[in-house]
Amino acid sequence: MSSTTSWASLPAEIREAILSQVGLPILWKRNSDQRPPKVARFASVCRQWQVFFEACTFRRLVLNTGSLRYFNKIIKRDSTRLRYMRNIWLRIRLPEYTCPNCEVPEDKFTQQCNNVVFTDSIQCLLNTLKLWDPDRHGAEGLALMVSASSPSDTTHRFIIGDMRKRYPFHPAEDRDVPPGITDVHRSYHTRSFTFYCHYGDLVSELGGHIKRMQGTPLRFEPLMNETDGANGEYKNLPAVPMIKGLVMRRQNRREIDMRSLSCLLSRSLVSLEWFRLERTVHPDITEQVSFELGFQTHLLPSLPKTLRQFSFVQWKIPPRERRDVLRTVGTIVSPYSLGYLPREMAKLSQRLEQFCPPWQMDTAAFLKSMIELEASPRRVDSSLKRLILRFVPTKSETSRQDFESVVILAAEAALSLPQLEVIELWGTRLDKEKDCDAYIFRYVNRPGGASIVWRSSENITSIQPRIITKWNEVAQKHTHSAVEYSVVPFSETRDEIFNSGGTFIYQHLLLKELAFDRITQIILENEDFYWDWGEASDASLERDPRLQYLADITAEDLAACLEAIDDD
Numbered sequence: 161m162s163s164t165t166s167w168a169s170l171p172a173e174i175r176e177a178i179l180s181q182v183g184l185p186i187l188w189k190r191n192s193d194q195r196p197p198k199v200a201r202f203a204s205v206c207r208q209w210q211v212f213f214e215a216c217t218f219r220r221l222v223l224n225t226g227s228l229r230y231f232n233k234i235i236k237r238d239s240t241r242l243r244y245m246r247n248i249w250l251r252i253r254l255p256e257y258t259c260p261n262c263e264v265p266e267d268k269f270t271q272q273c274n275n276v277v278f279t280d281s282i283q284c285l286l287n288t289l290k291l292w293d294p295d296r297h298g299a300e301g302l303a304l305m306v307s308a309s310s311p312s313d314t315t316h317r318f319i320i321g322d323m324r325k326r327y328p329f330h331p332a333e334d335r336d337v338p339p340g341i342t343d344v345h346r347s348y349h350t351r352s353f354t355f356y357c358h359y360g361d362l363v364s365e366l367g368g369h370i371k372r373m374q375g376t377p378l379r380f381e382p383l384m385n386e387t388d389g390a391n392g393e394y395k396n397l398p399a400v401p402m403i404k405g406l407v408m409r410r411q412n413r414r415e416i417d418m419r420s421l422s423c424l425l426s427r428s429l430v431s432l433e434w435f436r437l438e439r440t441v442h443p444d445i446t447e448q449v450s451f452e453l454g455f456q457t458h459l460l461p462s463l464p465k466t467l468r469q470f471s472f473v474q475w476k477i478p479p480r481e482r483r484d485v486l487r488t489v490g491t492i493v494s495p496y497s498l499g500y501l502p503r504e505m506a507k508l509s510q511r512l513e514q515f516c517p518p519w520q521m522d523t524a525a526f527l528k529s530m531i532e533l534e535a536s537p538r539r540v541d542s543s544l545k546r547l548i549l550r551f552v553p554t555k556s557e558t559s560r561q562d563f564e565s566v567v568i569l570a571a572e573a574a575l576s577l578p579q580l581e582v583i584e585l586w587g588t589r590l591d592k593e594k595d596c597d598a599y600i601f602r603y604v605n606r607p608g609g610a611s612i613v614w615r616s617s618e619n620i621t622s623i624q625p626r627i628i629t630k631w632n633e634v635a636q637k638h639t640h641s642a643v644e645y646s647v648v649p650f651s652e653t654r655d656e657i658f659n660s661g662g663t664f665i666y667q668h669l670l671l672k673e674l675a676f677d678r679i680t681q682i683i684l685e686n687e688d689f690y691w692d693w694g695e696a697s698d699a700s701l702e703r704d705p706r707l708q709y710l711a712d713i714t715a716e717d718l719a720a721c722l723e724a725i726d727d728d
Contacts, residue, residue, distance in 0.1 A: 167208070218244035225253040225277060228284040235288050242289070242402070243297035252308035254282045254414075257372075265371045275381035278308060278416075282380075288427055292402035296583035301431070303405035303500070307412035313373045345619065370443045370477060370492050377447065388608070397424065401431035410475055410680055411440035418454025422462035434469035434514075436604055436677055441474055445492055450722050459714055460504055471509065471516035473676055493520040495711035496718060502526040508531055510542045510628050513579075516675045519550040523585075527569040534576035548671040551587040559589055559597045568599045571630035574603065575637060581605050584671045588662035595660045598650060598665055603631055603643075610635035611644040615668065617645065617657055621647055680702035 167175065206214055218241050223231055235241055254274045266274070284704070292301075382396065406429060408415070425432065442448040463470070474493065498520065506529035507516040517526065526549070533539055551566045553559035567585060574580055582604050589597045600615040612631050614623045623645050637641035650657070652664050663684050666672050672681055710718070 174182055176212065179209060187585055214241060215244045220247040220249075221245065222249045222251060223285065224251050225281050228281060230287075232284060235291060239291050239293075239715045242292045245302045245402075246287075246300070247303050247305070249307070250281065250285055252278055252378075254278075254308055254310040254375075256310055256312045258312070260649070266376050271376050272381060274308075274375070275379050278378040279381045282306075282424070283724055286398050286400050289400045289402050290398040292400070294401070297402075301402045301404035303407060304403050305407040306416070307408060307409070308375075308414045308416075309412065310375075313375075313413070320716040341710050343498060347508065350360075351596045373413060374440065374443060374477075377451070377673070378420065379417040380420045380423065385610060396429070399411065399430045400428045403429050404431060405434045405436075406432060407436045407677060409436075410440060410473070411683065413440050415439055415442075418451060418458045422454075422458040423465060425459070426462040430464055430640055431466050432464045433466055435463070435467060435471070437470075437472045438676060439474055439678060441476055443477060445494070446722065446725055448492060449494050449496060449718070453492055453715060453718050453722065455497070456500050456504060457719070460508065463508075465511075469513060469514040469674070470512055471514075471674055471676065472518050473516065474518060474520060477548055495708055496713060498522060499711055502529050506530045509544050509547070510540050513543055514546040515544060515678045516548050516671075519552075523549050523551040524566055524569055527566070527573045530573040530576070531569075534573075542577050543579055544577050545581045546671060546674055547577075547580070547582070547587070548584045548669070548675050551585055553587055553589045553597060553599075555599070556591065558590070560599070560618065562599070563587055563599045564627060566631050570601075570603075571627075571634055574631075574634045578638060580634075580638065582671060584669060586665060586669060588657070588665055590662055592657060594655065594658045596654055596662075598657050598662070600665065600668060601627075602670055603634065604670075605635070605639060609641045609644060610639045611646070613645070613649060614647050615650075617650055617654060619649060 192648055194710075221231075257270070257271070261270075289302075406425075425435075442451060473721075497518075501518060501521040502525035505515075505521060505526055509515050509530065510518070510533065549566075549570070551563060553562045555562070563585075570585060572585060574583060577583075580603075582602070584603075585599075585601045587599050596617065598617040600613070600616075602613045604611050604613075610631075612623070612628070614620075614627075628643070628645055631645075634641045635641060650664075650668065652660075657664055666675075666681050666685060669675060675685075713721075
């Protein structure tokens, strides 16, 4: 630029390119050998540049409990900044705790203190975001991620990389920004440890240290006159149509109580379009069953009518974290939820466009429920476009036949899905002796016609004729053309499949971004060493004979049992 050339005379594209070099992403600063230009973090800029830098600054934000008041003041000073926001991570910081409290579940006083912090944090953020006006700030809205943890969660028995204070916020659209989430996560995760001897004490087989870290689900702690007299719900929550997406990611272990989450959904997230719920199975079976009941009776009825996409996945607690504790700690999905999930998920699927139901659900029963709904006099036209389902073969000798049977059921269900674009079924089976199977079946309806693809760890070259026949019926009904078909074996060897703990298959899924968050996928693919003993990283069905009575219990009776346990 010559001395006579002014900044304003440059084309807008040139000015933006120059400013983008100055405003490099903060992820450069850490976890990378590359050296970015040195830039002052809090440098003042002229008013001409303010819009550019504020758009970069406010696009993705990490808000800790202590920063919410300042955030509120900044937005009230100039609410136009709301137009730049696309991602917010609310990191709720809970009080610290000391030894020996790190080995026992939270007492009532601690639970109440945590609930007060949680309530105040949610309330403060919503009171700021409710200032959004689509006419002034644009209609795009933002995605909200919520997590809660205490600094003490990773300073006693556990040091977990992706739960540490400085673990960066990396929205899905920024996964390839240098140095990239893969490099970032590897750097943090290689520093994860579990201490089996802590101040001279060995791990308790009851897993008290695990229960303390995962904590008691957080609830709204209302003050006087802040509850709805009809149902006792916290009512002091504003409607915030700005929030279009909600993410609760798997590495954030503490979760929100289902009654409180349903209250948040129904009262505040009134324009929610997509919801991604990832969670870790609770180590306390009472809390796990309470979640399953709350999911059915509170969360599902409270999902906003605007919701178009829902994904729900549960994982076991990693085996290295539950070493030397009872095998069932943090692995059980109870027979109660297995009983109601197929029916309730089939009903939910009718109003969604994209759906990933829980992996622990009986997939065959779910598909049968979809078929039954089609024959029901109360049927509604399904709007489902994309569906991904997991089926787990349990027997080595019938693994392929069982998977094929589910593929046939899926074809029958697909006949009643006029808007279906993609349906994908997948499954892996791992045995202790490195015996394993992996399958993917995919139906795709594109403008040029419909096609099916069969992928497996077996060396086969053809699809069963009955599968082709059934899916040809689907294609003829929805596209008026014959279905095309192909077989594509996996390139991975059986050893590679087994050693990955089954996670190798994620990269081959067409609907992987519907199954789980993009960042979660990258994290899983880089944690192979964290899952040993041939154990899959998700919460596969664990049968415990002590819990079989839950298979036939009603929701009312189960609620009464849990209330009695809570009173004790």
